[in-house]
């Protein structure tokens with residue numbers, strides 16, 4: 001009875017809902033690195049908005065999940081500059097979420113134990129969150145706009161697989177960083193391809209290197225004009241009202257003196273991440289496109305930092321039939337740890353807190369695949385969903401549907417940010433795992449991956465500063481050669497092969 005009633009009701013309202021256009025014409029996405037929700041914004045429950053599902057300080061983890069009556073470490077609000085990097089491989093996250101005793105229930109009890117296995121100090125580090133004053137830009141944005149307190153990373157694993165989900169709703173079976181696959185480029189369709197098919201534009205504003213080039217399709221000649229240097233083009237395009245339908249901002253991944261990394265990856269200073277968010281916000285706020293803009297800020301994964309919300313594990317669909325490698329053969333049927341997600345638009349009511357989505361299934365959640373799912377909806381793309389995962393993920397177009405006109409009281413500037421780190425960037429340091437993957441990508445763009453010593457040996461010897469120089473050179477050569485190849489009449493679907501800089505080969509053998 002109730003079912004048929006809602007059916008009639010739906011029929012009645014459907015034509016109205018479908019013809020209602022979103023006020024949003026530009027979506028700007030910024031994905032930061034490796035921090036959990038509780039670590040970045042959990043304490044805003046106390047200081048800013050009690051309806052946020054954050055922390056109280058009563059969240060504790062035992063030092064061991066195996067021995068009886070172990071000591072425990074509780075969550076505190078004194079997060080500071082963190083060096084080094086807590087564990088966040090697939091196996092480390094298993095232990096953080098489930099503890100050491102075999103279990104299928106995510107007790108979120110193994111963070112301290114897993115960190116303790118790295119170093120005793122680390123176990124305290126992972127149980128620290130920032131006071132709102134220490135992340136003043138997020139404090140302002142959470143007060144003024146929307147925070148999502150139930151948004152998960154797409155898989156319980158590290159950076160690259162999670163980043164791949166953001167624009168393609170799958171990691172094509174990767175649960176870790178698979179060097180060969182990263183070098184070849186991942187083959188799956190992306191939301192960029194869907195936008196392109198529908199005549200919509202996109203742009204990637206990068207600082208060191210566009211990691212979106214880990215998708216093979218994005219290396220095709222037809223997309224070469226979509227890549228822009230953030231410093232040269234982002235402000236200019238925004239001020240001229242020229243931002244495309246989807247603008248992706250990639251942070252600086254290398255930490256240099258005078259040009260500090262701003263991706264928030266430990267040990268990078270989150271104050272620099274705050275400065276980047278401030279710059280992006282103020283730029284959009286001053287743009288003639290402001291009234292049509294939605295800014296989405298999220299984190300690829302939790303970076304090993306504690307979060308108290310149980311990771312969803314019921315009816316999460318495998319995206320595309322791929323499973324992970326031995327020994328886990330992960331079925332992609334669980335989500336990763338909760339991460340901070342903040343959204344900004346003059347169409348968002350002040351102080352909005354959004355928890356779970358309203359569908360499309362009873363078990364749907366917000367996770368990174370919600371981004372392509374919502375882009376498809378807001379721009380009414382006729383392309384199919386990318387995988388089963390974005391078809392399932394909650395969409396967030398609703399966040400801009402509660403006002404009848406854009407707000408005029410949004411701050412034009414945000415507060416200044418004080419550095420948390422007192423020392424200089426360590427530009428002579430060895431590369432982190434993530435940075436060495438970036439160098440690997442650069443090596444492919446440069447054609448150097450065919451040399452036997454490359455890139456494994458070379459990236460082991462490189463300092464951060466050298467890697468930055470190398471990467472910068474490789475990206476600009478690749479882009480220049482791609483433009484040249486187009487001019488010479490190469491097929492749009494070709495990818496430049498830098499072995500000989502002006503020859504091309506088809507990407508569809």
Ligand SMILES: *[C@@H]1O[C@@H](CO)[C@@H](O)[C@@H](O)[C@H]1NC(C)=O
Pocket residue numbers: 033034085088158159265303432433434435
């Ligand atoms: C967060 O995760 C990657 C790099 O260290 C992973 O390898 C993981 O190490 C961390 N993320 C980054 C960007 O470094």
Ligand SMILES: *[C@@H]1O[C@H](CO)[C@@H](O)[C@H](O)[C@H]1NC(C)=O
Pocket residue numbers: 018019020021380382
């Ligand atoms: C969305 O696209 C369909 C065709 O694919 C069209 O019939 C419909 O009117 C469009 N809706 C809006 C709001 O533009």
Ligand SMILES: *[C@@H]1O[C@H](CO)[C@@H](O)[C@H](O)[C@H]1NC(C)=O
Pocket residue numbers: 119121
């Ligand atoms: C642990 O902390 C102590 C005191 O802060 C410090 O001296 C020591 O170097 C740290 N050890 C590690 C492994 O970080």
Ligand SMILES: *[C@@H]1O[C@H](CO)[C@@H](O)[C@H](O)[C@H]1NC(C)=O
Pocket residue numbers: 287288289290291405406407408
């Ligand atoms: C945005 O909309 C508001 C309210 O209608 C208006 O006052 C303001 O001038 C608009 N801003 C821009 C940049 O168009």
